[in-house]
Amino acid sequence: MGGHIDLYLDVASLYSYIALIQAIKTQDLLKQHSVEINIHPFFLGAVNASSGNKPPWTLPAKAVYGVHDSQRSLRAVGLANVSPPGDLMQAGRTMVPLRALLYIKTHCPAATYLATWRALFHAFWTLHRPPITPETLGQTLAGIPAGTNAAGSSPPEVLGPGDGGERLFSAPEVAGILQAEKSAEYKNALRETTQRALDQGAFGAPWLWVTNAATGESEPFFGSDRWSHVYAFLGLPYRDVELLPPGAARGSEAKL
Template identity: 45%
Template sequence: MGGGKIDVYMDIVSLYSYLAFLDLQRNGDLLKAHNVEVEFHPVLLGAINVGSGNKPPWTLPAKAIYGAHDARRSIARFPGVVIQTPKDLMAVSKTIVPNRALHFIKSHHSPSAFLTALHYLMHLFWSPPNLNLTLPENVAKALLECPADFTSSSSSSSSSSSLSSTAAARSGQEGEKGKKLFTKQQVEEIMKGVETKVVKDALKNATQEALDKGAFGNPWFWVTNGEGKGEPFFGSDRFHFIYKFLGLPFQDVTLSPPAGASKL
C-alpha cells in the first residue's frame, strides 16, 4: 500500500524516544521512498504521566530491575552511540525549556534545522557528561554550539566536561568543521521565544494532543496509513507493527537454523 504519516510524540527526557528517533533517522530515506511522512512533536512526559494516571516505571521495584536489562539491550541496537543515564534523572527531568525551544525552532527554522537541534539536545542529555538542560543558560549554550551537520555517528565517544570542546569534536565532515547550526542572534531569538505565550501554548497543546490520542508514555506514535486510517503505537520496538499497518515491506524477526545445519 505505502504512503501515510507517522506522528511521533516525544520528550528528550525519554530514553526510548531517543532510540525511536535514531531508528527513524536511520530509516528516513526508505520511509521517504515509500511516501511516508514523519513528524516529531516535543511534549512533556511528566504531564502525560499525570494526565493519563501513569507512573514512571522505576517507581515499581520489579520494573526498575528489569528496566536496566531492557535499556541495555535496546541501546545495543545502535553500535557506536554512547548513552549514559544521568545520575539523578528526576532532577533533570523537567525539560520545559528545551522542549519550548524546539517548538520555536520548528516553527521558525527549516525542518532539517529542527531535526538537527532535536538530535543534538537528546544527545547532550543522554551522553556523558549528561548536560542539565533544565537550565536556560545550558540550553542556549548547547544551541550556540550545535554543529550544523551533527549526527550521532560523527560525535566523539570521549567524554569531556567542556561543552565547547565536545561540540568541536562532534563536528562532521572536515570541510564543515566549526560551522554552527544557529548564529548568536538566532539563539537569542529562540531563547526569547521560549517565554512567549505562543510557544508555551504550542508545547501545552502538543502534550494535550498526545493525551487525546491515548498517550500514557513516550514515545507515542499516531500512525495514519494510505487509506487515512489512524492507530496508536507505543514504544521504540514496535516498528514492525507500524510498518505492517502502513503496508510497507519489511523483514520480520526470523529464526535461522544452526550454522552448518540443513534447513528444518
C-alpha cells in the same frame, strides 16, 4: 500504501532517543513508500500525570529489568555511553528545551531541527548536562557545530566557547530561540501538542499516531520497538525478526 506517522518525543525519555535514531535512519525509505513522519516535542511529565502512569524506574522490579532492556535497545541502534543524568525527576522538567524545539521546527530547516534533537539528547544522556534551563539550553545550542548530521553514527561534537569553527546557530539565533521559548505562543504550543497526544490515548513516550492513507484509519502505537507493527498497519514490505538455522550467522552478525 502511504500514510503519516506522528512521533511524540521528550528529551528526558531514553526510549524517545532510541526512537529518534530509528526514525532518522528510516525517514528517506519511508518517503519512498509515500509515508511522512512528523516528530513532535511533548511533555512526558504532563502525560504521566494526566494518564496516571509512573516512570518505570520508580518501580523496583522494572528498574532492575530496565537496565538490561535499555542496554539491548541502545546497542540495537548503535548508541553507546548513555546513562541517566542523576536525578531524573529533576532533569525531567524539560519544558524549556521542548518549547525551543517547537520554535526551531517552525523557523529552521528540517535538518537543523533533527540535529538539535540529537544534540539535546546527547547533552542529556551522555554529557549529563540536561539542557533544562535557559542557561544550559543556550550553552548546548551554542556548542552545536555547523554541518552536524543527525543521521551520523557518531554522537554530535560539542564545541566550547573558546573553540573555533562555525556553529549551527549564531549567537543572535540562540538568543532568539531562548526568547521565543519563554513566550506565551510556545508555552501554549507545547500544551496543545501534549494535549493532542493525550487525546489520542498517550500514557508514555515514545508515542506514535499512525494513519494509513489507503484506508483512512489511524491507530496508536507505543514504544521504540513497535516499528514492525507500524509497517504492517501501513501495508509496507518489511522483514521481521527471523530465527536462522544452525551454522548461519548469529547474533549481531545476522543481518535482517
